[in-house]
Amino acid sequence: MGFKKSQKLYEKGLVNLVGAVNSPVRAFTSVGGNPLFIKRGRGSQIIDVDGNKYVDLVLSYGPMILGHRHKKVQKAVHKALKNGYSFGASTENEITLAKIVCDAFPGMDKVRFVNSGTEAVLSGVRLARAYTGKDKIIKFSGCYHGHQDSLLVAAGSGLATLSIPGSKGVPKEAVKNTLIATYNDLDSVKKHFEEHSDIAGVIIEPVGGNMGVVIPQNGFLKELKDFLHTKGALLIADEVMTGFRSKFGGAQELLGAEADITCLGKVIGGGFPVGAYGARNEIMECVAPLGGMYQAGTLSGNPIAMAGGISTLKELKRQNPYEKFSHIGERIETILLHAGKKYNVDVTVNRFGSMMNPFFTKVAVTNFAQAQTSDTSKFAIFFWEMIKNGVFLPPSQFEAWFLSSAISEEDISKIENAVDKSFQKIQESQ
Ligand SMILES: *Cc1c(COP(=O)(O)O)cnc(C)c1O
Numbered sequence: 254m255g256f257k258k259s260q261k262l263y264e265k266g267l268v269n270l271v272g273a274v275n276s277p278v279r280a281f282t283s284v285g286g287n288p289l290f291i292k293r294g295r296g297s298q299i300i301d302v303d304g305n306k307y308v309d310l311v312l313s314y315g316p317m318i319l320g321h322r323h324k325k326v327q328k329a330v331h332k333a334l335k336n337g338y339s340f341g342a343s344t345e346n347e348i349t350l351a352k353i354v355c356d357a358f359p360g361m362d363k364v365r366f367v368n369s370g371t372e373a374v375l376s377g378v379r380l381a382r383a384y385t386g387k388d389k390i391i392k393f394s395g396c397y398h399g400h401q402d403s404l405l406v407a408a409g410s411g412l413a414t415l416s417i418p419g420s421k422g423v424p425k426e427a428v429k430n431t432l433i434a435t436y437n438d439l440d441s442v443k444k445h446f447e448e449h450s451d452i453a454g455v456i457i458e459p460v461g462g463n464m465g466v467v468i469p470q471n472g473f474l475k476e477l478k479d480f481l482h483t484k485g486a487l488l489i490a491d492e493v494m495t496g497f498r499s500k501f502g503g504a505q506e507l508l509g510a511e512a513d514i515t516c517l518g519k520v521i522g523g524g525f526p527v528g529a530y531g532a533r534n535e536i537m538e539c540v541a542p543l544g545g546m547y548q549a550g551t552l553s554g555n556p557i558a559m560a561g562g563i564s565t566l567k568e569l570k571r572q573n574p575y576e577k578f579s580h581i582g583e584r585i586e587t588i589l590l591h592a593g594k595k596y597n598v599d600v601t602v603n604r605f606g607s608m609m610n611p612f613f614t615k616v617a618v619t620n621f622a623q624a625q626t627s628d629t630s631k632f633a634i635f636f637w638e639m640i641k642n643g644v645f646l647p648p649s650q651f652e653a654w655f656l657s658s659a660i661s662e663e664d665i666s667k668i669e670n671a672v673d674k675s676f677q678k679i680q681e682s683q
Contacts (some may be wrong), residue, residue: 254641255290258302260368263287278314284633284648294321296659299645307645308664309503310654314612314647315462315494315519319568320659326523329564333557341551346559353566354521356528357502360511364531365540365555370401370493370518373528374547377516378403378456381487381528383546387453390489391445393436395464396622398456398491398516402427407621408463436461436620437470439477446484454487454513462494462653464624465610466603471545474510487536493518493528494653497566499606500575523565525558541622542565562622574658578607581656585609588669598631598683607656611635624651631679638678642671 266273274280274288281288290302297320299309312318319326332347355361367373378390378398392398394407405420406428419428432449434441436457446452459474461467478488490512495504497520505512515534518528531537531655539546552558584600589611593600600617613631618624632650639646644667645653 254305255303256287256305259290260287262290267638278647278649278652281648282682283650286637288648289645296320296322297657297664302322305551305643306658307640307643308667309645309657310668311645311647312655312657313519313524314652315498315655316522316524318498318520318574318655318657319523319565319572320657323523323565323568323659325568326561328563329560330525330557333560336556338557339552339555343558344554344556345556346556346563350521350527350559351568352560353563354517355531357497357566358515358531359502359506360513360533361515361531362534362632363537364529364550365537366559367528367530367548367550368526368552368555368558369399369528370491370516370614371401371528372550373493373516373518373530374398374404374456374491375401377489377491377514377530378454379548380532380536380539380546381454381456381489381514383544384536385392385453385485387451387486388430389432389445389449389452390430391432391434391452391455392494393457393621394433394455395409395436395467395624396458396461396491397463398458399493401429404456406431435622436464436467437473438620439473439480442477443480446486452484452486452575453488453672455481456489456491458494459508459510460495460499460605460608461511462608463651464621465612465618465622465651466605466608466653467618467624468603468605469508470619472509474505474508478510478512488511489514489516491516494608495605496520497569498608498655499578501566501570501573504605521562521566522558523561525561526552526555527558527562533636559624569658572658575606577658578656581660582607582609584665585668588672592672595673596676596680598676598679599628608653609656610652610654613649619625627651634679634682635675638675639671642674644671645666 397408398404402423432445492503496517514532601612613628614626
C-alpha cells in the first residue's frame with residue numbers, strides 16, 4: 254500500500270492551506286505521517302488518491318449515516334440543483350425538513366436551520382440567555398460544542414489531540430460567563446449554582462463523543478434536568494453528533510431527559526452543511542422575527558442542503574438501522590476486547606448505538622480525565638496498522654468511530670482482521 258499521491262498533494266496543499274487541511278482534526282499530528290487525500294466514496298467504503306480502499310469509520314465525522322453517495326440522496330440533490338442554488342427567500346423544502354425534525358423530537362415545536370453545528374450551538378446558547386435573561390453557561394470538560402469563543406474551553410478532541418488547553422485569540426471576557434463541570438458528576442454542577450445566581454443553562458452532549466465516546470451514567474441526565482428546573486435554568490442538548498445516530502430522533506429520549514433546547518447538525522444534512530436549533534414554542538418565540546433574539550444567515554435553509562437532509566432522513570426512517578447498529582457495534586466491541594486479551598494490550602471500549610471507540614487504558618472511561626489516561630502512542634501504532642489493513646479511522650484517540658447502514662459482513666471481517674494485526678503490532682512494541 255503506497256501513499257505517494259497523497260504525499261504529493263499534502264506538500265502542494267501546505268502552500269495555500271493551513272497544514273493542508275480545512276479542519277485541524279483532519280491533520281495527522283498525533284499519529285505521525287501525513288493526511289490521506291480521498292478521491293471518492295461509495296457505500297461503506299472510501300478510496301484515496303493512490304487507489305487504496307478502506308472501510309470508512311470516519312464517515313465525515315458522523316454525517317454519512319447511509320454511507321457515501323446513497324442513490325436516493327443523489328437523486329434528490331440533482332433534482333434540487335436544477336431549480337437553482339440559493340434564493341434568500343423561503344422554499345417549501347425548509348418546511349418539509351422542519352416537520353421531519355420536529356416530529357422526531359417530542360420537545361421541539363419549532364426549529365431554525367443554520368449552516369453548521371457550531372452555528373447551531375452558538376445560537377442555542379444565545380437563545381437560552383435570551384429566554385432566561387441570565388448570562389452564565391455551564392459546560393462539561395471534554396465536551397465540544399463547536400469553535401465559538403465562549404465555549405472553546407476544556408473542549409475535547411481537537412484540542413486534546415493537539416495538546417492545546419483552550420485557544421489563542423479567545424479574549425478572557427469571552428469565556429468569563431463559561432463555567433466548567435465534570436461529566437457524570439452532578440455535584441460539580443450544583444457547586445456552580447451555589448456560587449452563581451445568573452446561570453442560564455447547562456450545555457451537554459447527551460452522549461459524549463468528542464473525548465472519545467463517554468456514556469452518561471444511569472440517571473445522570475434526568476437528575477441534571479430535574480435539578481436545573483428547580484433553579485429555573487435550561488438544559489441545552491448538543492445533539493450535533495448524537496442526533497439521529499442512536500434512534501430516529503435524539504439520544505436525550507433514550508436517556509430519559511427531554512432537553513429545553515436541542516442543537517443539531519451532521520446527520521440532518523446528510524453530508525451537506527446543515528445545522529439547526531429548536532425548542533418548545535414559548536422558547537423559540539424569543540427568536541427574530543417573532544422575538545428579540547437576532548440570528549440570521551444568507552445561506553440558511555439552503556435548498557440543496559435541505560434536499561440532502563430530507564432525502565437522508567426519509568431513507569434513514571425507512572431503513573430503521575438502529576438495531577443493526579447496536580448489534581454490529583457489539584460485535585466490533587467483542588473483536589476489540591478479544592484482541593486486547595489475545596495480545597495482552599489494555600483496552601476499554603465505549604459504545605452507544607452507532608458511535609464507539611476503544612481507549613488504550615485499563616480504567617473505565619466516564620469522563621475526560623479518565624479518557625486522557627489512554628496511551629496515545631499505542632493509538633498511533635494502532636491507527637496506522639488499521640490504515641494499512643484497509644480501515645479508515647479518525648486520526649485521534651479522542652474521536653468517536655461511526656457506523657453507516659451500508660456496512661457489510663465483508664467490512665466487518667476486514668475490521669476483524671485489521672484489529673488483530675494492529676493489536677499484534679502494539680504487543681510487539683510493548
Ligand atoms: C461536530 C460537533 C459540533 C460542531 O459542528 P460543526 O458542524 O463542525 O461546526 C458541535 N457539537 C458537537 C457535539 C459536535 O460533535
